[in-house]
Amino acid sequence: LFTHVPAYPGDPILSLMESFQRDARPEKVSLSIGLYFDEAGRLPVLDSVRQAAQFLAANVEPCGYLPMEGLATYRQLVQNLVFGAGHEAVRAGRIATVQTPGGSGALKVGADFIKRYFPQAEVWISDPTWDNHLAIFEGAGFRTHGYPYYDASSGTLCFDRMLETIRGLPSGSVVLLHASCHNPTGLDLSRQQWGALIPVIVERGLIPFVDMAYQGFGDGLDEDAWAVRALVDAGAQAFVANSFSKNFSLYGERVGSLSVVCTDPATADNVLGQLKATVRRNYSSPPAQGARLVQHVLQSPELAASWDADLADMRARIKDMRARLHQALHAHFGERRDFGFLLSQRGMFSYTGLTEAQVDGLREQHGVYLVKSGRMCMSGLSRDNVQYVADAIITILEE
Numbered sequence: 001l002f003t004h005v006p007a008y009p010g011d012p013i014l015s016l017m018e019s020f021q022r023d024a025r026p027e028k029v030s031l032s033i034g035l036y037f038d039e040a041g042r043l044p045v046l047d048s049v050r051q052a053a054q055f056l057a058a059n060v061e062p063c064g065y066l067p068m069e070g071l072a073t074y075r076q077l078v079q080n081l082v083f084g085a086g087h088e089a090v091r092a093g094r095i096a097t098v099q100t101p102g103g104s105g106a107l108k109v110g111a112d113f114i115k116r117y118f119p120q121a122e123v124w125i126s127d128p129t130w131d132n133h134l135a136i137f138e139g140a141g142f143r144t145h146g147y148p149y150y151d152a153s154s155g156t157l158c159f160d161r162m163l164e165t166i167r168g169l170p171s172g173s174v175v176l177l178h179a180s181c182h183n184p185t186g187l188d189l190s191r192q193q194w195g196a197l198i199p200v201i202v203e204r205g206l207i208p209f210v211d212m213a214y215q216g217f218g219d220g221l222d223e224d225a226w227a228v229r230a231l232v233d234a235g236a237q238a239f240v241a242n243s244f245s246k247n248f249s250l251y252g253e254r255v256g257s258l259s260v261v262c263t264d265p266a267t268a269d270n271v272l273g274q275l276k277a278t279v280r281r282n283y284s285s286p287p288a289q290g291a292r293l294v295q296h297v298l299q300s301p302e303l304a305a306s307w308d309a310d311l312a313d314m315r316a317r318i319k320d321m322r323a324r325l326h327q328a329l330h331a332h333f334g335e336r337r338d339f340g341f342l343l344s345q346r347g348m349f350s351y352t353g354l355t356e357a358q359v360d361g362l363r364e365q366h367g368v369y370l371v372k373s374g375r376m377c378m379s380g381l382s383r384d385n386v387q388y389v390a391d392a393i394i395t396i397l398e399e
């Protein structure tokens with residue numbers, strides 16, 4: 001019956017993680033998958049989340065189905081966090097938000113909704129991007145295209161070519177944008193560049209779909225959502241996927257949401273209804289526990305402040321690792337090679353410019369795991385291993 005079913009090659013990033021776990025070398029370092037690890041190399045349990053979990057454990061409630069759109073309070077708190085409490089669009093009630101299984105679920109629900117109501121649209125995604133963006137939109141039946149984003153020869157954002165491409169798109173095209181902490185390059189648009197891009201999106205009648213998987217990992221919760229809010233302020237109708245996997249360290253709970261910004265509350269009501277129908281056709285209703293945890297934290301000023309402080313620590317640790325790796329490489333190479341990109345890139349990832357052969361060498365000879373593209377996850381570094389990683393990179397580059 002299943003003889004025509006081919007083997008699944010696996011997700012390249014997840015497969016690399018499995019190889020890492022099988023690697024017996026004690027000095028091995030995982031800089032591949034985009035998870036935040038603490039200084040001890042562990043996934044943190046945030047204090048605010050622990051308190052929320054203890055509260056929920058002490059107040060166990062019957063576990064009925066959540067509504068298709070998820071928990072009402074959670075959805076409101078998400079709007080405040082993503083768009084800003086008191087933002088005009090939030091107050092006007094013109095945003096339709098559904099709780100989804102992670103940011104991936106938000107992308108999928110959004111993609112299915114767009115396919116149904118804009119069936120002719122094609123989707124434009126940064127080149128490069130998170131591979132699953134292509135998989136999810138193609139899986140929803142779209143043709144996908146890349147817009148220029150990263151110039152490999154200079155290691156910089158090619159914003160002019162990006163803008164020129166987007167300006168030439170047919171009206172109604174979907175443009176997927178990373179809100180901040182771009183995966184995989186770590187290169188974000190400046191506010192000035194957003195200021196040039198946003199009017200083009202609005203005037204050309206494009207459909208912006210912003211993916212915000214790392215809110216708080218760049219410069220702060222509000223700072224990282226700046227582009228989302230600027231889009232809405234410019235009058236854009238937009239899709240926004242947000243995820244709590246990284247910033248709450250709640251990967252396995254699958255907690256995120258999709259918001260659709262509309263022109264008025266009546267339209268938002270209709271859109272919300274059809275998002276619910278989309279959820280119904282996919283997985284019927286979202287899981288409860290993760291959203292209850294996030295809701296409990298965001299609802300309490302003390303726990304929310306504790307979360308924000310923990311997020312600031314995570315951000316600071318990543319920046320410190322960037323500085324330490326830069327320092328160690330600069331100490332060896334001096335002016336011969338510029339590693340300034342380590343300092344200027346934002347969020348969890350750096351695009352190192354290392355070739356596939358160099359990445360293979362790092363893994364095989366030194367047990368240092370990067371993604372094939374040369375993407376390095378900075379949170380796998382610690383004060384204990386950063387010099388080891390720098391030495392491994394130096395050896396590979398001097399070969």
Ligand code: PLP
Binds near residue numbers: 102213
């Ligand atoms: N979008 C980007 C850019 C990501 O890097 C990730 C990471 O996993 C996601 C979306 C999906 O997040 P989630 O794990 O919440 O589905």
Ligand code: TYF
Binds near residue numbers: 132
């Ligand atoms: O890019 C990353 O490493 C993260 C984690 O199928 C991830 O976004 C990677 C692959 C995948 C799911 C999550």
